[in-house]
Amino acid sequence: MTEYSLFTSESVSEGHPDKIADQISDAILDAILAEDPRARVACETMVKTGVAIISGEISTNAWVDLEGIVRGVINDIGYTSSDVGFDGATCSVINIIGKQSPEINQGVDRDNLEDQGAGDQGLMFGYASDETDVLMPAPITYAHRLVERQAKVRRDGTLKWLRPDAKSQVTLRYGEDGRPEAIDAVVLSTQHNPEITLSDLREAVIEEIIKPVLPAEWLSDHTKYFINPTGKFVIGGPVGDCGLTGRKIIVDSYGGMARHGGGAFSGKDPSKVDRSAAYAGRWVAKNIVAAGLASRCEIQVSYAIGEAQPTSISLNTFGTETVPHDKIVAAVREVFDLRPFAIIRDLDLLHPIYRPTASYGHFGRQPYQLNRGTAFSWERTDRAEALKAALR
Amino acid sequence: MTEYSLFTSESVSEGHPDKIADQISDAILDAILAEDPRARVACETMVKTGVAIISGEISTNAWVDLEGIVRGVINDIGYTSSDVGFDGATCSVINIIGKQSPEINQGVDRDNLEDQGAGDQGLMFGYASDETDVLMPAPITYAHRLVERQAKVRRDGTLKWLRPDAKSQVTLRYGEDGRPEAIDAVVLSTQHNPEITLSDLREAVIEEIIKPVLPAEWLSDHTKYFINPTGKFVIGGPVGDCGLTGRKIIVDSYGGMARHGGGAFSGKDPSKVDRSAAYAGRWVAKNIVAAGLASRCEIQVSYAIGEAQPTSISLNTFGTETVPHDKIVAAVREVFDLRPFAIIRDLDLLHPIYRPTASYGHFGRQPYQLNRGTAFSWERTDRAEALKAALR
Ligand SMILES: C[S@@+](CC[C@H](N)C(=O)[O-])C[C@H]1O[C@@H](n2cnc3c(N)ncnc32)[C@H](O)[C@@H]1O
Ligand SMILES: C[S@@+](CC[C@H](N)C(=O)[O-])C[C@H]1O[C@@H](n2cnc3c(N)ncnc32)[C@H](O)[C@@H]1O
Numbered sequence: 001m002t003e004y005s006l007f008t009s010e011s012v013s014e015g016h017p018d019k020i021a022d023q024i025s026d027a028i029l030d031a032i033l034a035e036d037p038r039a040r041v042a043c044e045t046m047v048k049t050g051v052a053i054i055s056g057e058i059s060t061n062a063w064v065d066l067e068g069i070v071r072g073v074i075n076d077i078g079y080t081s082s083d084v085g086f087d088g089a090t091c092s093v094i095n096i097i098g099k100q101s102p103e104i105n106q107g108v109d110r111d112n113l114e115d116q117g118a119g120d121q122g123l124m125f126g127y128a129s130d131e132t133d134v135l136m137p138a139p140i141t142y143a144h145r146l147v148e149r150q151a152k153v154r155r156d157g158t159l160k161w162l163r164p165d166a167k168s169q170v171t172l173r174y175g176e177d178g179r180p181e182a183i184d185a186v187v188l189s190t191q192h193n194p195e196i197t198l199s200d201l202r203e204a205v206i207e208e209i210i211k212p213v214l215p216a217e218w219l220s221d222h223t224k225y226f227i228n229p230t231g232k233f234v235i236g237g238p239v240g241d242c243g244l245t246g247r248k249i250i251v252d253s254y255g256g257m258a259r260h261g262g263g264a265f266s267g268k269d270p271s272k273v274d275r276s277a278a279y280a281g282r283w284v285a286k287n288i289v290a291a292g293l294a295s296r297c298e299i300q301v302s303y304a305i306g307e308a309q310p311t312s313i314s315l316n317t318f319g320t321e322t323v324p325h326d327k328i329v330a331a332v333r334e335v336f337d338l339r340p341f342a343i344i345r346d347l348d349l350l351h352p353i354y355r356p357t358a359s360y361g362h363f364g365r366q367p368y369q370l371n372r373g374t375a376f377s378w379e380r381t382d383r384a385e386a387l388k389a390a391l392r
Numbered sequence: 393m394t395e396y397s398l399f400t401s402e403s404v405s406e407g408h409p410d411k412i413a414d415q416i417s418d419a420i421l422d423a424i425l426a427e428d429p430r431a432r433v434a435c436e437t438m439v440k441t442g443v444a445i446i447s448g449e450i451s452t453n454a455w456v457d458l459e460g461i462v463r464g465v466i467n468d469i470g471y472t473s474s475d476v477g478f479d480g481a482t483c484s485v486i487n488i489i490g491k492q493s494p495e496i497n498q499g500v501d502r503d504n505l506e507d508q509g510a511g512d513q514g515l516m517f518g519y520a521s522d523e524t525d526v527l528m529p530a531p532i533t534y535a536h537r538l539v540e541r542q543a544k545v546r547r548d549g550t551l552k553w554l555r556p557d558a559k560s561q562v563t564l565r566y567g568e569d570g571r572p573e574a575i576d577a578v579v580l581s582t583q584h585n586p587e588i589t590l591s592d593l594r595e596a597v598i599e600e601i602i603k604p605v606l607p608a609e610w611l612s613d614h615t616k617y618f619i620n621p622t623g624k625f626v627i628g629g630p631v632g633d634c635g636l637t638g639r640k641i642i643v644d645s646y647g648g649m650a651r652h653g654g655g656a657f658s659g660k661d662p663s664k665v666d667r668s669a670a671y672a673g674r675w676v677a678k679n680i681v682a683a684g685l686a687s688r689c690e691i692q693v694s695y696a697i698g699e700a701q702p703t704s705i706s707l708n709t710f711g712t713e714t715v716p717h718d719k720i721v722a723a724v725r726e727v728f729d730l731r732p733f734a735i736i737r738d739l740d741l742l743h744p745i746y747r748p749t750a751s752y753g754h755f756g757r758q759p760y761q762l763n764r765g766t767a768f769s770w771e772r773t774d775r776a777e778a779l780k781a782a783l784r
Contacts, residue, residue, distance in 0.1 A: 006706040008515045008694035010654075044634045046438050048447045048488050055440045055634045096440050101632040107622030117621075121561050121579050123400045123648055169513050171694060171704045185703040187513050187696040224703070226696035229509075230499030240493040242436045242447045244636050250654030256515055256692070260652050262402075262642030300648070302400035302563060304579040304618035311577040311616070312563045314398040 003318075006184060008171040009139035009255025013147040014359035015077050015164020015191065015236070017243025021045035022252075022358040024052060025245045025267025027073045028066060030352035033269065035062030037350040040100045040108075040119075043267035045070075047243040049085075051092040056267060059100040067093045073355075078154070078164040084191075085163075085239040107306030108271055116341040117306035119272040120263075126281020127258030128289040129296040131180060134379075135286050136364030138180045139172045140255025144360045145213045146170070150190055153208050161201075163191035165236030172218075183218045186210060187226040191236030202227045252362050253278070258298050266358050270349035273303045273340055277310075279378040280343045282363050284336050288317075290381035291388050293328050295320040301338055308339040323391055331390035335383050347377045395710075398576060400563040401531035401647025405539040406751035407469050407556020407583065407628070409635025413437035414644075414750040416444060417637045417659025419465045420458060422744035425661065427454030429742040432492045432500075432511075435659035437462075439635040441477075443484040448659060451492040459485045465747075470546070470556040476583075477555075477631040499698030500663055508733040510695035511664040512655075518673020519650030520681040521688040523572060526771075527678050528756030530572045531564045532647025536752045537605045538562070542582055545600050553593075555583035557628030564610075575610040578602060579618040583628030594619045644754050645670070650690050658750050662741035665695045665732055669702075671770040672735045674755050676728050680709075682773035683780050685720050687712040693730055700731040715783055723782035727775050739769045 012019055025043040032039045039060035046053045052070050074088030081087050108117045128135040146168035154162035169187035172180050188205055196204075205227050211219075246264025250256050263274025270276035285297045294317035302312045315329050337346065344350060357376070366375045404411055417435040424431045431452035438445045444462050466480030473479050500509045520527040538560035546554035561579035564572050580597055588596075597619050603611075638656025642648050655666025662668035677689045686709035694704045707721050729738065736742060749768070758767045 003708045003710065004692065004706045006692075006704045008692065008704050008706075010513060010515060010694075042634070044438070044636055046436070046445065046447060046636070049490050051488060053438065053445065055438060057633065096443060098441050098631070098634075101627045103622055103624040103627050104632065106624065121402060121559055121581065121618075123402060123561070123642075125648070167513055169515070169694065169696070169703070185694075185696070187703065189513065189697060226513075226699060226703070229696050229698040230495055231698075232495040232498065235493045235495050239490070240496065241449065242434070242490075244436055244438070244638065246636065247638050247656065248654060249641070250515075250652060256517070256651050256653050258651075259648050260642060261648050262640060264639065300396065300398075300400065302402075302561065302577075304561070304577070304621050305581060306621040306623075307618060311561070311579065311618070312398045312400050314396045314400075316395045318395065 005174055006171055007139050007174065007257065008169060009137065009143045009257065010167060010169040011140065011143035011147045011251050011360070012248060013150055013164060013166035015079070015166065017047055017238045017241045018247040019359050020047050020074065020077060020238065021243040021245040022248065022266035023077070023355060024054065024070050024073045026354040026358040027069050028054065028064070029267055029269060030355050031064040031069055032058065032060050032062050033350060034352040035064065036060045039269060040105065040271060041267065041269040042100070042272065043097070044245045045267070047238040049239045051094060053094045053096065055096045057098050057100040059105070066095055079237055084237070085235060086237045114339070114341045115308050116271065117308055118303035118340055119305070120274065121303055121305045122263050122274055123261035123300060123302040124263060124273065124278040124281050125259045125261055126278065126283065126285040126299045127254045127297065128282070128285040130289055134364040135289050137254055137257035139170050140257065140361065141364060142214060143168045143170045143255060144365070146188060146209060148360050149209045149213050159204055159208055161193040161196040163193065163236055165191035165240070180218065182220060183214060183223050185224040185226065186214070187229070189228050189230070189233055191233050194234050198228065198231060254363070259300070265362055266354070270344045271340060276340060276343045276349055277301050277303065277338065279347060279362070280336070280338055283347065283378040283380070284332055286379065287381055287383045287387055288328060291384035293321060293323050293387065308341065310338050313338065327391055331387050334390045335386045397566055398563055399531050399566065399649065400561060401529065401535045401649065402559060402561040403532065403535035403539050403643050403752070404640060405542055405556060405558035407471070407558065409439055409630045409633045410639040411751050412439050412466065412469060412630065413635040413637040414640065414658035415469070415747060416446065416462050416465045418746040418750040419461050420446065420456070421659055421661060422747050423456040423461055424450065424452050424454050425742060426744040427456065428452045431661060432497065432663060433659065433661040434492070434664065435489070436637045437659070439630040441631045443486060445486045445488065447488045449492040450489050451497070458487055471629055476629070477627060478629045506731070506733045507700050508663065509698035509700055510732055511697070512666065513695055513697045514655050514666055515653035515692060515694040516655060516665065516670040516673050517651045517653055518670065518675065518677040518691045519646045519689065520674070520677040522681055526756040527681050529646055529649035531562050532649065532753065533756060534606055535560045535562045535647060536757070538580060538601060540752050541601045541605050551596055551600055553585040553588040555585065555628055557583040557632070572610065574612060575606060575615050577616040577618065578606070581620050581622070581625055583625050586626050590620065590623060646755070651692070657754055658746070662736045663732060668732060668735045668741055669693050669695065669730065671739060671754070672728070672730055675739065675770040675772070676724055678771065679773055679775045679779055680720065683776035685713060685715050685779065700733065702730050705730065719783055723779050726782045727778045
């Protein structure tokens with residue numbers, strides 16, 4: 001549901017350079033959190049031809065094999081040979097990580113744990129809409145599913161000539177009622193072995209990736225397909241494009257349908273509100289929609305560094321609310337505690353749960369590799385009843 | 393004008409680590425474009441304690457002194473001594489830049505120059521609103537002015553104990569009529585010399601930075617001030633925080649008030665639609681508001697790599713339009729040519745104009761250091777009359 005009659009969102013596969021960087025940063029975070037839940041981690045990665053550079057600020061007592069983690073992530077993605085352009089076993093791994101500034105730390109740590117200050121200032125948005133069953137905007141949902149499917153048919157051998165790097169983009173047409181109606185354009189670029197011809201590649205991408213994923217009723221003769229429009233995409237990964245942590249923040253969230261505060265997720269422990277408060281924002285917005293208080297909801301929160309209470313909490317329901325606006329805000333304040341300590345406690349964030357978040361979106365899905373036997377805690381609609389009760 | 397009753401935006405100074413990276417990337421872009429307007433540049437920078445790493449993909453015939461440019465930018469910002477944590481003269485400069493993939497290039501270059509393909513897929517938004525005289529949202533406008541003022545009083549010696557790294561955040565309260573009414577909260581953190589006491593710092597920041605910038609009628613006893621809330625901020629710049637190009641995309645654009653497609657600006661030559669089409673989007677939206685067709689306007693465009701024509705153009709006027717919506721879209725299509733070639737021509741983008749864009753926002757202002765004697769071309773309202781004529 002949107003005011004736009006056409007809306008476009010994109011996604012990228014786990015082999016995209018920016019996503020390699022995100023996965024490395026989150027794998028390092030996970031390894032440290034597994035040993036030391038009180039660690040402070042802000043891990044930034046750069047990948048370029050033949051090299052992965054890890055940087056940022058980390059304070060921990062844990063000892064982790066950083067080099068091994070970096071090589072493992074690169075190999076797991078499928079970059080295992082210089083033939084495909086990148087090789088986890090032989091690339092260079094450079095570590096220029098420093099410690100968290102003690103002056104930042106003094107703003108965050110408090111004698112009373114509940115008073116833990118926000119790890120930085122900033123603004124974050126959470127969003128939900130009833131236009132899909134996962135309460136996410138449809139364009140980003142289908143863009144993700146296309147690149148997930150690319151990885152699946154690459155891994156299971158259906159299309160043996162696929163390589164890890166890929167991008168997708170979906171332009172959706174919305175009807176007068178604000179509901180998705182048709183797909184206007186699909187863009188899909190995938191890295192490939194040199195042997196496959198462009199026409200074979202295009203046919204296989206349509207049959208094995210696009211058709212199994214996109215709802216048939218949305219496709220028609222008017223749908224435009226752009227499949228590997230450059231004609232050739234053998235060179236990919238970090239050779240074709242430098243990758244950096246935090247450079248796919250719109251792919252990571254709502255595909256542009258919701259506003260964004262600018263903060264990145266990967267590599268950050270949940271004392272950083274850029275991550276924890278954005279997860280909480282999704283949780284709040286999804287519970288509001290699940291409770292039927294609005295069919296579309298965006299929440300903004302903001303923080304000052306070192307302060308526990310948000311500096312602002314603000315709501316937008318785009319005219320879809322079923323209950324007066326200020327009452328919803330009051331119910332949110334009653335049902336949700338948005339101090340960093342409370343978010344971390346209520347969403348159970350001090351665990352090594354982050355690597356699966358780093359590809360195919362942080363919201364609106366069940367990760368493939370379920371950690372700790374649970375789905376993403378911020379996708380639970382466990383406070384919908386409490387919201388309704390607060391409004392009674 | 394917004395649906396939110398409270399809205400928060402932030403900005404950062406030119407000494408913030410992510411902004412150091414953006415300015416280095418754009419200074420390199422400028423140096424190359426000055427010699428070779430046909431160059432292809434995608435320059436990414438990482439700064440951390442004692443080191444600046446430049447990376448990305450560049451294809452050019454120009455020879456430029458990359459090391460000298462990097463050192464120059466760092467020194468110009470004010471990082472000139474290890475006493476302040478970073479020194480342009482003595483830090484390490486590491487260059488791992490590669491060439492643009494010839495397979496990407498074959499999608500972009502065309503025999504007929506006008507058919508130049510988009511340098512990547514992607515979605516971009518442009519925005520304008522009549523809530524300030526620069527047709528920008530008020531929260532980001534004032535957040536920028538606070539950190540611009542921090543740099544000014546640091547440079548002119550008014551507050552000699554200021555250091556380059558700083559962040560600001562403004563929470564604005566909107567009235568029933570959707571107009572800015574009051575400032576609810578201001579956050580300002582600035583790096584400083586160790587000599588100044590916290591209370592002296594707070595008083596000086598209020599008197600010399602906050603009061604000269606924020607409209608007095610919006611400040612009251614209800615305004616909350618958070619000035620250096622961690623208590624100490626002597627360590628700053630790349631020692632306190634790793635900096636990366638493209639990690640302040642919301643600061644660079646509309647402070648979160650408008651949607652964002654996710655693409656970064658700095659370091660990218662205008663064949664990359666992430667930059668050129670976002671600039672064009674601002675130009676289109678601003679002309680629509682200037683022509684009185686809406687008081688608030690957001691435009692989305694999207695591209696497929698290698699294709700000249702956008703895959704979608706879409707408009708949102710939030711119910712503020714004075715002319716039916718589809719007529720505005722038709723007028724936009726008539727008056728604006730959004731192929732990459734045409735954007736570059738009409739906004740005159742193949743010049744070394746980018747370094748000043750890399751701090752204090754790409755939109756809604758006249759840069760201090762005017763290059764080529766002109767303001768940002770995408771801020772011109774030179775097509776407002778043509779839009780009106782197209783609607784007659
Ligand atoms: C087009 S590249 C970015 C531009 C690049 N920095 C340059 O030098 O122009 C962005 C992404 O597109 C994809 N890509 C790389 N090579 C491609 C090709 N030959 N055709 C289509 N997409 C490609 C990869 O996913 C890559 O990360
Ligand atoms: C808080 S740091 C980011 C967090 C960091 N990566 C960490 O290790 O926790 C983000 C920005 O805050 C500012 N900053 C750094 N030190 C600070 C301090 N002691 N107090 C307030 N702000 C600070 C700088 O502008 C810095 O780039």
